[in-house]
Amino acid sequence: MKNPDAIVIGAGIVGASVALSLTNAGFKVLVIDRGAVSSGTTGAGEGNILVSDKDPGPELTLALRSRDLWFEMQDDVGDTFELEAKGGVVVARNDDGPLMILASEQSNHGVTIQKLDHTSLHELEPYLDQRYQSGVFYPQDSQCQPMLAAAHVIRTVVQRGGAFISQAKVTRILVNQGAVTGIETTQGNFSAPIIVNATGTWAGELAQMAGSHLPIAPRKGFILVTEPTKKYVFHKVYDSDYVANVASSDADLQTSTVVEGTRAGTILIGASRERVGFDGSMNYEILRRLAAQATSLFPVLRDVQLLRAYRGFRPYAPDHLPVIGEDATVKGLWHSAGHEGAGIGLAPGSAALITDAILGRESFMDGSAFSPARFEKVSL
Ligand SMILES: Cc1cc2nc3c(=O)[nH]c(=O)nc-3n(C[C@H](O)[C@H](O)[C@H](O)COP(=O)(O)OP(=O)(O)OC[C@H]3O[C@@H](n4cnc5c(N)ncnc54)[C@H](O)[C@@H]3O)c2cc1C
Numbered sequence: 001m002k003n004p005d006a007i008v009i010g011a012g013i014v015g016a017s018v019a020l021s022l023t024n025a026g027f028k029v030l031v032i033d034r035g036a037v038s039s040g041t042t043g044a045g046e047g048n049i050l051v052s053d054k055d056p057g058p059e060l061t062l063a064l065r066s067r068d069l070w071f072e073m074q075d076d077v078g079d080t081f082e083l084e085a086k087g088g089v090v091v092a093r094n095d096d097g098p099l100m101i102l103a104s105e106q107s108n109h110g111v112t113i114q115k116l117d118h119t120s121l122h123e124l125e126p127y128l129d130q131r132y133q134s135g136v137f138y139p140q141d142s143q144c145q146p147m148l149a150a151a152h153v154i155r156t157v158v159q160r161g162g163a164f165i166s167q168a169k170v171t172r173i174l175v176n177q178g179a180v181t182g183i184e185t186t187q188g189n190f191s192a193p194i195i196v197n198a199t200g201t202w203a204g205e206l207a208q209m210a211g212s213h214l215p216i217a218p219r220k221g222f223i224l225v226t227e228p229t230k231k232y233v234f235h236k237v238y239d240s241d242y243v244a245n246v247a248s249s250d251a252d253l254q255t256s257t258v259v260e261g262t263r264a265g266t267i268l269i270g271a272s273r274e275r276v277g278f279d280g281s282m283n284y285e286i287l288r289r290l291a292a293q294a295t296s297l298f299p300v301l302r303d304v305q306l307l308r309a310y311r312g313f314r315p316y317a318p319d320h321l322p323v324i325g326e327d328a329t330v331k332g333l334w335h336s337a338g339h340e341g342a343g344i345g346l347a348p349g350s351a352a353l354i355t356d357a358i359l360g361r362e363s364f365m366d367g368s369a370f371s372p373a374r375f376e377k378v379s380l
Contacts, residue, residue, distance in 0.1 A: 001028070001030045001162075001163035001190075003028075003191065003192075004027075004028050004029060004030035004162075004163070004190070004192045005022075005027040005028045005029065005192065005193075005194065006022050006027050006028075006029050006030070006192055006193075006194040006195070006196060006358075007029075007030045007031075007032060007182070007183060007190055007192045007194070007195050007196070008022070008029060008030070008031045008032070008196045008198055009032050009033075009170050009183065009195065009196065009197055009198060009199055009206060010031075010032075010033060010040070010197070010198035010199040010200060010337075011031050011032075011033035011035075011036070011037045011038070011039075011150065011154055011164065011166070012038060012040045012041060012042035012043075012150060012198065012200055012343070013038070013042045013045070013146050013149055013150045013153075013343060013344050013347045014042075014198045014200065014336050014337065014339060014343055014347045014350060014351075015031060015033070015150075015196070015198030015199075015336075016031070016037070016149070016150040016153040016154045016157070016347070017073070017153060017347040017348045017350065017351035018196050018198055018336050018350070018351040018354055018355070019031045019153070019154065019157045019162060020073070020076070020077070020153050020156060020157055020351065021348070021351035021352055021354070021355040022196075022351075022355055022358070023156075023157045023160050023161070023162050024076070024160075025355050025359060027194075028161060028162065029157060029162040029163075030162065030163045030164075030165070030190060030192070031154060031157065031162065031163070031164045031165070032164075032165050032168050032170060032183070032185060032190070033164075033165075033166050033167075033168070034167065034168065034169035034170070034186075035166065035167065036166050036167075037147070037150050037151045037154055037164075037166070038146065038147040038150045038151065040199070040200050040201065040202070041200050041201055041312045041313055041314060041315065041343065042146050042147060042150050042200075042343070042344070043146075043147055043312070044221075044223070044310055044311060044312020044313075045146045045312065045343070045344045046223055046258070046260075046268055046270045046271060046344075047082075047143050047144045047145055047146050047268075047344055048141070048142075048143060048236060048258065048260070048344065048345060049066070049067050049070055049141065049142040049143060049144060049344060049345040050063070050088060050138075050141050050236070050342070050345055051063045051064055051067055051106070051111050051138060051140050051141060051345075052088045052090055052106075052111070052136070052138035052140075052141050053238075053342075054106075054342075055102070055105075055106075056105050056106060056108070056109040057369075058321065058365070058366075058367075058369035058370065059320075059321060059322075059342070059346075059369075060106070060109055060110075060111070061109075061110075061365045062322075062346055062349045062350070062353070062365065062367075062370075063342070063345055063346060063349070064110050064111070064140070065349045065352070065364050065365065066345060066346050066347065066348050066349025066350070066352075067140055067142060067345065067349075069348035069349055069351075069352060070083060070142060070144065070345075070348055071083065071085075072348070073149075073153065073348050076156070077152050077153055077156045078152065080148060080149075080152040081144050081145050081146075081148040081149035081152055082143070082144055082145040082148065082262075082263050083142065083143070083144045083149075084142060084143050084144070084263075085139065085140070085141075085142045086141070086142065086143055086234075086235055086236065086260075087137060087138060087139045087140075087141050087235045087236070088137070088138040088141030088235055088236040088237070088238070089116070089121070089124055089125055089128075089135050089136070089137055089138075089235045089236070089237045089238075090103075090135055090136050090138065090237075090238055090239075090240050091121065091128070091132045091134070091135040091237065091238075091239055091240065091297070092132075092134065092135065092239070092240045093131075093132065093239055093241075096133070096134045096135075096240075098240065099135075099136060099240040100115065100134075100136070102240075103115065103136040111138065111140065112138070112139050112140055113136050113137070113138060114136065114137040114139070115134070115135075115136055116134060116135045116136060116137055117133075117134055118132075118133050118134065120137075121133075121134060121135045124137060124234065124235060125233070125234055125235065125237055126234075127232045127233070127298050127299075127300045128237065128297060128298060129296065129297060129298065129299055132297075137235075141235075141236055143236065143260065143262075144344065145262075146344045149344075165185075165187060167186075167187070168185040168186055168187035168188075169185060169186045170183050170184070170185050170199075170206065170209070171184050171185060171186065171209075172184035172209055173195060173206065173209040173210035173330075173333065174189075174191075175210050175211060175330055175333075178329070178330065178331055179193075179330070179331035179332045180192075180193070180194070180195045180210065180330060180331070180332040180333045181193075182195075183195060193332050194332050194334065194358060195332060195333050195334070196334045196335070196336060196354065197333065197334065197335045197336070197337060198335075198336050198337060199337060200216075200315040200337055200338075200339070200343065201216060201217075201218045201313045201314065201315040201316075202216075202315075203216045203315060203323065203335060203337030203338060204216040204217075207327065207333075207335065207372075210327065210330045210333050211329070211330065212327050212328065212329050212330050212333065212372075213375065213376070214317075214323060214335060214337070214338070214372060214375060215317065215318055215375050216315050216316065216317055216323070216337060216338045217275060217277075217315075217316045218275070218277060218278055218313035218314065218315070218316065219273055219274070219275050219313065219314040219315075219316035219340060219341070220272070220273075220274050220275070220276055220279070220280075220311060220312075220313055220314075221270065221271040221272050221273055221274075221311060221312060221313075221314055221341070222270070222271060222272045222283070222286050222287060222290065222309055222310070222311045223268060223269065223270035223271050223309065223310055223311070223312075224268070224269040224270070224287060224290050224291060224294070224306055224308075224309050225266050225267070225268055225269075225306070225307050225308050225309070225310075226266055226267040226269070226301070226304045226305065226306055226307060227266065227304060227305045227306075227307050228264060228265030228266050229265060229266070229267060229304050231261060231265075232261070232267070232298060232300050232301065232304075233259050233260055233261045233267055233298060234261070235260070236258055236259075236260040237258070237259050237260065237297060237298075238256065238257060238258040238259065238297075239256055239257065239293070239297065241256045254272065254273045254274070255271075255272045255273075255286060255289045255290055255293060256293065257269055257270070257271075257290055257293035257294045257297065258270050258271065259294050259297055259298060259301075266307065267294075267301065267304065269290050269291065269293075269294040270290070271290070271341070272286045272289070272290060273314075273341070274286075275316065278313060280311060282309070282311075287306075287309050291306070314339075314340045314341050314343075315337055315338045315339060315340060315343065316338070316340050317338035317340065317375075318375075319374075320340055321338075321369060321370055322336070322337070322338050322339040322340075322342075322343070322346060322350060322370050323335045323336070323337050323338040323370060323371075323372050323375070324336050324350050324353050324354055324357075324367055324370040324371075325353075325354070325357060325367060325370060325371045325372050325373075326357065326372070327372055328371075328372050328373035328375075328376050334354055334357075334358065335372050336350045336351065336354050349364075350370075352364065353365070353367045353370070
């Protein structure tokens with residue numbers, strides 16, 4: 001493509017969503033990736049689009065809008081990525097006080113909740129361990145197949161006049177007098193006045209190529225996948241401990257299980273969290289822990305075979321918030337990265353925010369909490 005209006009680096013779900021949003025706003029967009037579509041963390045994501053695990057604040061506001069935008073994206077692109085508003089059920093093993101307080105606070109901020117007693121909980125999830133006494137149902141929690149979503153969204157961008165180049169690694173971001181002019185890649189140079197860095201866990205490297213700085217690090221996670229089985233799990237089900245683990249900045253291992261069925265009949269059991277750099281080695285102790293937590297929620301899963309386990313690296317920022325906005329020092333360089341364990345859920349909302357900011361128009365929320373400038377002096 002000659003003279004794109006904008007180049008999006010990264011063909012994960014975040015880059016795909018930005019590319020579609022800019023295309024629909026009238027931009028001619030070139031998407032570039034060093035691999036194939038979803039060859040980064042999106043290919044390892046579970047597909048949860050959650051509002052239930054967010055505390056009131058900017059991330060929840062973004063998550064609520066983003067969740068609705070997922071359904072608008074489906075209307076735009078077609079029903080091609082298994083999007084389903086299946087709802088989440090959060091249960092508390094012991095004291096349900098903190099869960100009920102969080103649910104009430106979330107409900108004051110636009111989240112739909114339904115508190116569940118023993119009877120209504122087990123009506124929703126008949127195979128859940130009977131020892132669980134109470135929970136909260138979040139009907140807005142949804143699910144998609146993120147790899148299919150990124151692929152179909154990028155295909156739509158190309159159909160609407162954009163372009164996608166795979167296997168092209170960006171090796172330099174070209175900057176002249178404090179503003180981007182283009183990129184150097186293993187497949188040649190490309191010029192554009194707007195470059196969007198949507199490289200997820202690698203966004204810090206890309207920022208560095210432009211002489212800037214973003215403290216993004218990998219936070220590793222494993223997921224287990226069972227054989228296709230009878231429908232034992234009807235919603236996304238997780239223990240309320242999960243919310244504390246997501247918010248933790250501890251580098252050590254945390255496991256708290258989210259269990260959910262897929263349209264294919266498999267059950268996904270995720271996920272662990274640990275900061276061990278890009279060490280991709282298998283850890284059987286983690287797999288054992290995840291399996292044990294899943295069977296303590298659903299004892300019936302003891303008789304279900306595991307098919308496989310896989311892992312990915314979430315893009316972690318020190319304050320657990322995504323980085324969305326123009327670079328603090330380089331004009332025309334925009335970032336949409338660092339979404340950690342929520343990048344699938346937050347992708348369309350982040351894309352809307354960045355498109356509105358590029359166009360200088362008012363957005364659905366104040367995105368200043370996500371500004372790249374907040375990291376000018378922060379290292380990992
Ligand atoms: C185990 C696990 C479970 C998860 N579950 C969920 C979930 O249920 N819900 C949810 O919302 N999130 C989940 N996440 C997080 C989610 O997967 C990520 O936040 C999201 O995929 C990030 O998307 P992205 O597009 O920013 O990054 P990526 O998908 O990593 O895309 C970045 C792209 O940039 C490319 N790239 C990097 N460097 C260069 C370069 N120099 N030149 C060209 N291209 C480059 C890469 O090849 C890659 O394709 C999970 C993550 C893990 C690990």
